[in-house]
Amino acid sequence: MKIAKPYLLFLGDAPDDLAAKTAFGVQAWCPQDCVGQLRLPGCIPRLELPERDLRGAEAAGAKTLLVGVVNRGGVISESWRAALLEALECGMDIASGLHTRLRSVPGLTEKAERLGRKLHDIRHHEGTLAIGTGRPRSGRRLLTVGTDCSVGKMYTALAIHRALEARGIPADFKATGQTGIFIAGEGISIDAVVSDFISGATEKLCPAQPDDHWAIIEGQGSLFHPSYAGVSLGLLHGAQPDALVLCHEPTRTHMRGLPEQPLPSLERCLSANVEAARVVKAEARFVGIALNTRALEAPAARKLLEDTAAEAGLPCVDPIRDGVEPIVTEMLKAARNCGSVARSAERPARQA
Amino acid sequence: MKIAKPYLLFLGDAPDDLAAKTAFGVQAWCPQDCVGQLRLPGCIPRLELPERDLRGAEAAGAKTLLVGVVNRGGVISESWRAALLEALECGMDIASGLHTRLRSVPGLTEKAERLGRKLHDIRHHEGTLAIGTGRPRSGRRLLTVGTDCSVGKMYTALAIHRALEARGIPADFKATGQTGIFIAGEGISIDAVVSDFISGATEKLCPAQPDDHWAIIEGQGSLFHPSYAGVSLGLLHGAQPDALVLCHEPTRTHMRGLPEQPLPSLERCLSANVEAARVVKAEARFVGIALNTRALEAPAARKLLEDTAAEAGLPCVDPIRDGVEPIVTEMLKAARNCGSVARSAERPARQA
Numbered sequence: 126m127k128i129a130k131p132y133l134l135f136l137g138d139a140p141d142d143l144a145a146k147t148a149f150g151v152q153a154w155c156p157q158d159c160v161g162q163l164r165l166p167g168c169i170p171r172l173e174l175p176e177r178d179l180r181g182a183e184a185a186g187a188k189t190l191l192v193g194v195v196n197r198g199g200v201i202s203e204s205w206r207a208a209l210l211e212a213l214e215c216g217m218d219i220a221s222g223l224h225t226r227l228r229s230v231p232g233l234t235e236k237a238e239r240l241g242r243k244l245h246d247i248r249h250h251e252g253t254l255a256i257g258t259g260r261p262r263s264g265r266r267l268l269t270v271g272t273d274c275s276v277g278k279m280y281t282a283l284a285i286h287r288a289l290e291a292r293g294i295p296a297d298f299k300a301t302g303q304t305g306i307f308i309a310g311e312g313i314s315i316d317a318v319v320s321d322f323i324s325g326a327t328e329k330l331c332p333a334q335p336d337d338h339w340a341i342i343e344g345q346g347s348l349f350h351p352s353y354a355g356v357s358l359g360l361l362h363g364a365q366p367d368a369l370v371l372c373h374e375p376t377r378t379h380m381r382g383l384p385e386q387p388l389p390s391l392e393r394c395l396s397a398n399v400e401a402a403r404v405v406k407a408e409a410r411f412v413g414i415a416l417n418t419r420a421l422e423a424p425a426a427r428k429l430l431e432d433t434a435a436e437a438g439l440p441c442v443d444p445i446r447d448g449v450e451p452i453v454t455e456m457l458k459a460a461r462n463c464g465s466v467a468r469s470a471e472r473p474a475r476q477a
Numbered sequence: 478m479k480i481a482k483p484y485l486l487f488l489g490d491a492p493d494d495l496a497a498k499t500a501f502g503v504q505a506w507c508p509q510d511c512v513g514q515l516r517l518p519g520c521i522p523r524l525e526l527p528e529r530d531l532r533g534a535e536a537a538g539a540k541t542l543l544v545g546v547v548n549r550g551g552v553i554s555e556s557w558r559a560a561l562l563e564a565l566e567c568g569m570d571i572a573s574g575l576h577t578r579l580r581s582v583p584g585l586t587e588k589a590e591r592l593g594r595k596l597h598d599i600r601h602h603e604g605t606l607a608i609g610t611g612r613p614r615s616g617r618r619l620l621t622v623g624t625d626c627s628v629g630k631m632y633t634a635l636a637i638h639r640a641l642e643a644r645g646i647p648a649d650f651k652a653t654g655q656t657g658i659f660i661a662g663e664g665i666s667i668d669a670v671v672s673d674f675i676s677g678a679t680e681k682l683c684p685a686q687p688d689d690h691w692a693i694i695e696g697q698g699s700l701f702h703p704s705y706a707g708v709s710l711g712l713l714h715g716a717q718p719d720a721l722v723l724c725h726e727p728t729r730t731h732m733r734g735l736p737e738q739p740l741p742s743l744e745r746c747l748s749a750n751v752e753a754a755r756v757v758k759a760e761a762r763f764v765g766i767a768l769n770t771r772a773l774e775a776p777a778a779r780k781l782l783e784d785t786a787a788e789a790g791l792p793c794v795d796p797i798r799d800g801v802e803p804i805v806t807e808m809l810k811a812a813r814n815c816g817s818v819a820r821s822a823e824r825p826a827r828q829a
Contacts (some may be wrong), residue, residue: 259703259738317674323672323707351714351757353609355675358700359707386611389756397752404741405703 128245128310129188130158130218133177133212137205139194140169145170147222148193150304154283158310160185165204179208183215187230189245201230208293209233213242222303222314239473245308247319250326256454257324257363259405263461264334268366269415270398272388274353274381277373277444278344279305281415281452284444285370286341288453296339299331301360305343315345316356323356327363342366349389350380358401365405367463368412368456369398369406376420382436408463413452414441480572480597480662481540482510485529485564489557490519491546491786497522499574500545502656506635510662511536517556531560535567541597543659544573553582561585565594572597574655574666599658600669602678609676609715611757616686617812620718621696621767622750623739626705626733628726629796630696631657633767636796637722638693640805648691651683653712667697668708675708679715694718700749701741702732710753717757719815720764720808721750727781728772743789760815765804766793 134152139145152159152172161177164170177185190212197204201209201223209219209227213236221227227244228234237244261361267285269278282298283305298305300312318326331340339341343363346353371394380386390395395411402409414433418426426443438449486504491497504511504524513529516522522771529537542564548554553561553575561571561579565588573579579596580586619637621630634650636659641648650657652664670678685690694716698705723746732738741749747763754761766785770778778795786793792803 221613257704259732259735316671318672320670320672320675320708320711321705322670324703348710348753349756351676352609353673353676354714354753354756355707355709355711356672357707358710359672362703362706380611385609385613393757401700401706402750404701404706433605 126243126245126251126311128191128307129218129243130310131160131187132158132189132191132307133156133179133182133187133217134159134162134172134174134193135190135208136162136164136168136170136172137192137194137196138165138202139170142170143291144196145172145194147195147304147307148172148191149195150279151191151307154308156277160187163190163208165208179211179215183217187215187217189218189220192219193307196223199410201227206230206233210236213237213240218243218245219254220247220307222247222307224248247303247312248314250313250318254318254322254329255325256321257328257359259324259362259365262298262333263280263336264331264338264340265336266331266340266342266364266366267368267370267412267456268342268364269370269372270357270361270363270394270405271344271347272349272371272373272391272394273347273377275349276377277363277372277415277417281370281372281444281449282341282343284449285310285453285456288449289339289341292453295335295337296340296341299342300341301327301330301343301345315360316353320359323359324363327360328365331364344372347380347394348401349394351383351386361398361401362405366402367406368459369402369409370413370415370452371395371398371411372415372417374417391433395437411437412456412459413439413449415449415452416441418446420444478595478597478603478663480543481570481595482662483512483539484510484541484543484659485531485534485539485569486511486514486524486526486545487542487560488514488516488520488522488524489544489546489548490517490554491522494522497657498545498550499547500524500543500657503543503630503659505661512539514665515542515560522622530565531563534561535569539569541570541572544571544575544761545659548575553577553579557586558582562588565589565592567643570595572659574599574659577601589761599655599664600666602665604672606670606674606681607677609680609711610675611676611714611717614685614690614717616690617688617704617720617776618683618692618694618716618718618754619720619722619764619808620694620713620716621724622709622746623696623711623745624701624725624743625699625729628729628760629724629767629769632695633722633724633796633801634695635660636801637805637808640801641691641693644805646691646809647687647689648693651692651694653682653695653697654677667712668705672707672711675711676715679712680717683716697723699732699746700753701746703735704737713750713753714757717803718754719758719762721754721761722765722767722804723747723750723763724767724769726769726772743785747789762811763789763791764808764811765791765801767796767801767804768793770795770798
């Protein structure tokens with residue numbers, strides 16, 4: 126179910142920018158979909174959007190109040206509750222990525238039902254899921270994968286999607302985490318589904334499409350992150366990708382949140398991902414590497430990008446500094462070379 | 478929470494042996510824990526246990542009625558409901574592996590609470606789970622992995638556990654699926670946890686132990702099964718295994734349930750599993766291969782076992798025909814060679 130835009134971004138009483146990371150991401154990627162921000166007393170972060178109260182947001186056309194903030198303990202405080210109830214009165218639906226369900230806030234469900242508003246708890250998938258099948262399906266798919274968490278997988282996927290749109294190529298961005306879902310207005314929070322359904326949920330998220338259509342899928346975690354690798358592998362199989370892009374943050378010294386866990390080499394990460402992808406898609410290949418070089422000076426970043434490209438034999442860019450054109454070009458070239466999916470699906474069963 | 482033994486195995490109105498697969502598994506591995514079977518009118522399968530009604534089972538000392546059957550549609554029919562309610566009256570707890578929760582059966586929760594009985598919905602983990610960390614922990618662990626689903630991972634793990642007990646080596650069997658949980662009386666149904674918690678749930682299932690203790694962990698699915706590979710990888714990381722055993726059914730022509738999906742070669746399966754295990758345990762290695770050769774004549778089975786052992790350089794047995802002694806010997810030898818876990822945990826961070 127699609128979340129209605131435009132949004133009023135609700136920051137609550139967020140203590141710092143990190144707590145409002147989701148709201149910053151939504152502002153960065155779809156400012157045209159945001160009528161303003163609502164900050165409660167004590168809120169520290171501030172977006173580059175008009176400050177509006179609920180009546181003002183209603184007048185500006187807001188269709189959904191978006192809880193773009195994480196709260197300490199994941200609870201919805203009393204001060205939030207009054208604003209949420211009033212948002213319903215002001216004609217808005219509410220969407221939240223918190224673990225605590227909106228439906229558990231006293232009085233909210235009743236009022237939403239009475240007024241005909243929707244409550245979107247995007248970390249809890251509504252509707253049925255099926256077990257994944259791995260069966261070949263038409264359409265092209267690209268998945269961003271990572272050496273680690275928080276290395277630019279969503280950013281890179283969004284940038285590739287935007288570049289395809291600019292070229293007039295039919296494409297969708299497929300969101301698998303909360304910020305991405307708010308930006309797209311829909312998606313499946315893949316780490317919140319029951320583990321039996323990881324690949325099945327991904328197959329549902331990006332179903333068969335015409336041969337010339339691209340689904341650009343936001344990756345999650347890393348095959349080498351001991352906390353989340355199961356999610357990453359199920360997502361990789363469900364995505365059945367034609368094309369992969371490896372995302373990496375070159376100054377990371379250990380896996381995020383795990384000081385004892387070393388990062389994999391790029392080479393090991395490339396080969397593990399492509400091996401796993403070929404379980405469901407024999408033609409799967411990498412079409413680029415995206416480095417987040419924010420922590421490096423420009424000359425050092427340039428040299429690293431060039432060295433990495435030469436070593437891997439793949440386009441290597443920093444999507445923020447350089448954009449993703451070389452990756453898009455490689456991806457389209459690879460797709461032309463391997464022919465239509467319909468044809469490849471007619472071949473006899475793949476040899477393992 | 479431990480499920481109280483002994484059990485009364487409830488077959489309901491199961492239409493065939495396959496529907497009662499769980500009950501047959503429990504009977505095979507812990508007949509001493511089963512006081513009898515309860516079959517309703519229309520039930521086709523029959524165990525090699527005394528038939529008892531609920532009063533008879535109570536008299537025989539049954540502590541838990543175990544729903545060892547899957548029902549069409551996963552619903553609990555009216556004819557079952559009466560038996561379940563009466564079981565509570567007869568002093569029994571109830572344990573079920575169905576997707577439908579016992580708590581959703583009208584009247585059951587209230588009666589259980591009033592009488593002080595427990596309802597175990599083993600496909601729904603109760604209690605909190607944490608994200609996995611991959612941090613080194615003491616104790617030895619062996620995990621059975623597979624080329625596919627239903628190739629003998631539970632059987633092999635149980636056989637290894639039994640062989641260790643016979644040698645007087647401290648060991649636990651760790652169950653990750655419903656039949657295993659009923660046999661052990663506890664465990665975590667790993668494919669039913671939220672995908673963020675696959676490895677964390679496994680770490681909780683087999684926590685740190687003294688250096689000479691072995692946890693023998695039942696594997697699930699396969700890294701090469703597009704429906705379940707995420708579960709298999711999260712389980713592999715959470716298990717942090719010293720030793721792996723590969724289970725395989727040599728006459729399988731495609732992945733279970735997916736006619737278009739070829740099986741991986743043993744070689745590819747060995748290398749993918751050991752690579753993934755080494756993300757969390759640098760010393761991880763295979764100590765054997767278990768083939769289910771039921772579909773082969775004895776001479777053909779013998780030759781295949783010998784050829785496979787020679788090719789892989791590992792002990793290769795059919796646990797049902799031969800037992801698992803060669804694997805246990807290899808596993809203990811490998812553990813002696815790589816020293817104590819406490820010492821290995823002191824080394825500097827592993828290189829990726």
